[in-house]
Amino acid sequence: MNLQEIQGELQELELQMNKISLSFSDLLGHIHPENRISAENLLHYLVLRSNDIQNLQNKLHAVGLSSLASCESHTLHQIQVTLERLGIKSETVAKSTSEFGENKIKNSSKHLFGKPQKKWLSAVMVTFDSSFLSQPELIEELLKSGMSVARINCAHDQESVWLSMIQAIRRAEKNTGLSCKIHIDLAGPKIRTVLLKKGRKKGKVELKIGQKFWLSETEDDFEKDDLVVSPNESNIIESLRIGERVLFDDGMILCLVKSTDDNKALLEVVRISSKKPFLKAEKGINFPDTKLNTPSLTAYDQTCLPFVVSEADTVGFSFVRSPEDIQKLRAEMSQVSNSYPSVILKIETAESVRNFPSLLLEGMKDLSFGVMIARGDLAVEIGFERLVEIQEEISWLCEAAHVPVIWATQVLESLHKSGLATRAEITDAGRAAMAECIMVNKGAHTLEVLKSLREIAKRSQGHRRKNRLLFRPLGIAKSFFTVE
Structure with missing residues (x-):
């Protein structure tokens, strides 16, 4: 095995990453100071995934060196450490280390979703239904069973009901001594027949x-x-x-x-x-192929913002498609208050997937934000066959940006509605446990879902870092640099 050949390929990647940092210096200057290291690491990861390094990974693996398979949170640093093993010391040292990335995601997750309850490594978001208002004991049981975030959807009910839900949650917090964050989803454009x-x-x-x-x-x-x-x-x-x-x-x-x-x-x-x-x-x-002119932030959403800004810890931005959409939401919330909830970008359109790196970088202009993989509309937009691929790509890019992920839509859906999970759902729930937060929808068996999720997560998360990935080029990464 030619070690000089490996060394040359690694140094070429390092050179590309350093050049990108300089090329995007203006953009990095607009990122929140607390997120600049993370934004730079995202750019480095996009460079890595714009290259086909599968052969390089095989060579590295063959000689017992890091194959770069788990370098999302510390991409340039991993390359530099590998070069050091070959006797090459870099002139500058990357700031985003594995420890830095893990701590950044952990702290951001705690800020957005609260501290996970005992025996939980992920936060759990439960979608609230108006029927919960007549079942205060159920809300307390949900808290005791792991719920750390309550989700209210502005597409349903009205402001008086949302307020009653929040008040019921506050009473349950007081009775149980457990805390719960409030997440409110904006309805977004509801295109229906x-x-x-x-x-x-x-x-x-x-x-x-x-x-x-x-x-x-x-x-x-x-x-x-x-x-x-x-x-x-x-x-x-x-x-x-x-x-x-x-x-x-x-x-x-x-x-x-x-x-x-x-x-x-x-x-x-x-x-x-x-x-x-x-x-x-x-x-x-x-309309997965069409560039729509409809606003992601609707007139109805804007009427909801005073309540959302007043009551929510996080706000879900439905059908966000472009960085300009995020700018619009910020501007509207700023009109209500100088202090507004952290934004959760709901990725559920083909356009948001294509623009995803730009959405992340725009989100980083705020101190804290998160991403929800909203797999319902997303699967329809990109095709069900591509869902596994795309949800993984979104997860990788979020880890590179040190941004917490909410895994959403149809998690243990059959169990939730009928009381019995399918085998495929159990496997899917195991993957959901890798995210920083898991969202469950409405259903008659929510407590059973939380119990099953806890058992699945306990077993799945012990294997979290055992996968060895081969990095073919990502279209999302290559198109980002082409557009820019």
């Missing part, structure tokens, strides 16, 4: 593969029996292009745009994955 012509009275219409129908904001210029669906949000149809995908009902129905004309688009059904081939009113619509 409205049947304008055919199917309006019944609230549903049967579809067939190959069938064509219209997407339009208005029912004008259509015949009585035409199938016309409104996306209930303006400025969407004008953004559509021929060939782009449109998905309905959590991806159950896949259509392609065949033509566009003024304020309408002709769609063709190409896949129906449900045994009941009906398109119903009030079902979600996703």
Whole structure:
């Protein structure tokens, strides 16, 4: 094995990383001082993942050196330490060490989610339902069973109910002596189906593969029996292009745009994955290929901000897509108060995945923020087949940025609703335990879910650092430098 060859490849990576730090010095100057080392490490990791280093990793492994497989939190430092083993001392020493990264994530997690309860290594976020208000003993049991964050969703209920939930949580805290953070999700743009012509009275219409129908904001210029669906949000149809995908009902129905004309688009059904081939009113619509002009922060969200800023410890930014979205939210919250909740970026669109490094760097302008992998809409947007790949990439990049992650959506969903988990869900819950916080949705068996999660986490987290990863280039990393 040629050690000089390994040395040369490592030194080339180190050179690239040092150059990037200089190239992005202006950007780093806008990062919060407490996050600059973390931001620089993120840039170094993006450099690493822009290269194909699989052969280098195999060479390193063969000679008993670090294969760089767990270097997310301290990328340049790991390369420098490996070079030292080859007798090469770097002129400058990276500030982001393994210990620094671990402590940064740990402290940020504690700030966002509170201290995990005894026997828990991850925080647990429980989605609240208005039915909890009549069950104060349940709220106390949730706290005793591991809940450290209560999630309130502005898409449901109203301000008086949200306040009652918070008051009930405060009473449960007092009775149990346990603390609980309040997380409030903004609703974001809710793009849902409205049947304008055919199917309006019944609230549903049967579809067939190959069938064509219209997407339009208005029912004008259509015949009585035409199938016309409104996306209930303006400025969407004008953004559509021929060939782009449109998905309905959590991806159950896949259509392609065949033509566009003024304020309408002709769609063709190409896949129906449900045994009941009906398109119903009030079902979600996703546009994974389209750059939408709809704001991530809606007018309704803005009316919720005074309450959110007053009551929440963290605020979930639904359907965030660009750094400008984060800037807008900050500006609006600053109008309410100089002190506002830490932002949790909910990654649930294809556009947010493409922009993810930029979203992280924008988030770092605040002292503290987090990321939620919102796997519901995200799976529909990117395709279910890519979910495993993308959720891992998001996790790696967050670790490189020293940003806490919330693993969300359908964690032990069958257990939550029916009382019995599937085998696949148990495996998924084991991966969820690697995140700094696990979010569970509403269901009839929340206490059972928390008990199972604790047992799964106890066993899974002992194996946390045993994986050896091979680093093929990440598209997210390469596109970041191409755009910049």
